[in-house]
Amino acid sequence: MTTPQTGPQHGPRAGAAGTFSPRPGAAPFGRMVLAQASMEARLMLRNGEQLLLAVVVPVVVLVAAVAGSDRLSLDLDHPAVDVFTPGVLALAVMSTSFTALAIATGFERRYGVIKRLGSSPLPRSGLLAGKVLALLLVQLLQLVVLSAVALGLGWSPEPGVAGVIGVLLIIAAGTAAFASLGLLVAGALRAEATLAAANLIYLLLMACGAVVLPATAYGGFEGLVQWLPSGALGEGMRDALIDGTIAWPAIAVLLIWTVLGAALSARTFKWE
Template sequence: MSALDFSPQPGAAPLSSQVRAQARMETRLLLRNGEQLLLAVVIPVLVLIGGVVGLTHVDLSLTHRPVDELTPGVLALAIMSSAFTSVAIATGFERRYGVLKRLGASPLPRSGLLAGKVVALLVVEVLQVVLVSLVGLVLGWSPSWSVAGCLGFVLALVLGTASFASLGLFLAGTLRAEATLAVANLVYLLLLAGGAVVLPSSSYGAFGSVARWLPSGALGDAMRAAFLDGAVAWSSLPCLVGWALVGGYLTARTFSWE
């Protein structure tokens, strides 16, 4: 009778299992956070409803009905809310409380941590798109459906998420948590008011030529091209790529895990 071997055999779970577990945790944390839900869901829906009602009483030159102009812009606003503001604030406080440092010491590699955050972010954005679209349809939204428009929407979603998330991580990786909270909310409000995200850049007069080159303006114009014209905004997508590259480079050079 041979002796039993009770020696430990430590080992990490497969990377895919680690990423799924991290993504589930990140998603639950996002959905349980009241402030994140306010930014991700409540504010975009209120902007859509209030904008549609308000524009019916305001003489603003729009090429389409207010609900058709506003709904793609509010979809862009929802993406900006989650990919930039929520990511920046959540990451900033994770740095402050040492969460990222502890995760860095776990078997989960940094690539797995990033992948988990990306998956959770995409899950939240899908929920946002569904909710805002339903509200828009109830208000009478009539999008232009086409293969090119669907492609333009997917490209705008992916590139907009990449650009805003990279900028949010850059902000969270260089400032203290309290400063990140203040700056992220301030930037969000400034882009909401003057970043050509909800309304087209042509509505901003002379400043529109500047606003269209902001990540908010490029994302808003790309969304409107997808749902209003059923086309891919090839003039706006390279701008989002550029912002994603700039944000990724700055994050890689400056991000501090604690």
Template sequence: MSSHAATAPPDTGAPHAGPAPTRRRIAAQAAFETRAILRNGEQILVTVLLPLFLLVGLDRVHAVELDTSGATRIDFLTPGVLAVAVMSTALTSQAIATAFDRRNGVLRLMATTPLGRGGLLAGKVLGVLAVEVVQAVVLVVAALVLGWHPDAAGIPLAVVSALLGTAAFTALALLVAGTLRAEGVLALANLLLVVLIVAGGVLVPPAHLAGGWSHVAALLPSGALGDAMRGALLDGSVPVGPVLVLLAWTVVLGWATRRWFRWQ
């Protein structure tokens, strides 16, 4: 009686079937989100060219009077323009992209893949952060050329403030994109950006706005982000109030997004 030993199938060198590790799937999605923004002419206009235009234009066109509280014009403007850059990507760009992905069924399809809903959202957030790095490099180089002298001790605080602002505005973007029709999101996201730039306390401190609106602007995420960035880069410290406002908006908007976001 003879016996046959079991043998393993030969190794052909072919890759094993199955999904990639979670971190690789998220990284691939983040890279896709980043490329999608940076290759889109309209998105480049909003995320890079608009903040750059504001920085150079407001610094050079002195017809617009600013109360800089003793700081140079470029030192005063740069923190607010960096805050605008965060808003343009985390709010406007992300809201529009997500809304049209939702309308076209992309969100529903991607949520059923191994990437999953959590991986898809993580990829979107990382994509936003990657674009913000590109924005920061462009704007910081331009500001330095124009004579900007930030408080070096406040740079880490400015990064933390930008992350808090990104969290709040990304939550707002997902809430809008997940509850409204894509065409409505397109109009609303652009309108929100313009209104917040003009009257949201981001370029001009809320305290400099007229009447009771100064108190309202201070409680908006735009005003809080602008004050946090100015505190960090002008004074080397961030007031507690703006940080609490940004955290509160992030929690509330995050809860609302989790509650009402629709994937299709």
């Protein structure tokens, strides 16, 4: 007859329900998404090129546009800083949601990061949610920095409650639209081609897409540029911060681009 051991036990501890502590298995979905978003945001801010696109370029554009507004001979209905600040905020959303996301995702595909994440407990929906949440975190930093610079240049916004809601809605719609388009470019092209295409599209939209300048500055092309995602984002931001209104037509245009970009991305995106 043997006697039971009463000494200390080592190894996994059995719980009351026959499980072990710590319990094996994946973390809760929300915790995985937050961890992924935190990592994505840190990587984005540590990358010099992406930090340049996210913060430095919009600040330079804002200061240069306000300082040189007299030489542009634009017929503006409001002070230059009030007109250019919403456009530069829209440019910041575009630079992060489209260009930075496309370039980062393209090189993640090249080095097999996306493929390995696809085989982890984090589902594809969680990976996408983590990337979008990281974009929103970086955009919050952009909003703080650019607003501080604009206030130093004399910006005095009074959007009211409707304007604040309009800003939040247009940022959300713009982030969704440009993120879907960025993933479309990154998933269909090689990393080097993605780098070139994303930067080229960014420059073209910044110059000709009615994001920084109002659509009225493009003369006969005013109606056309408002259908571009950049034009819709810029006009929606100006409506919210200058007129204090919610730009529902601009939001609708951005949602159309979101659906189009997401549908094409689902068909063409390659994980490696």
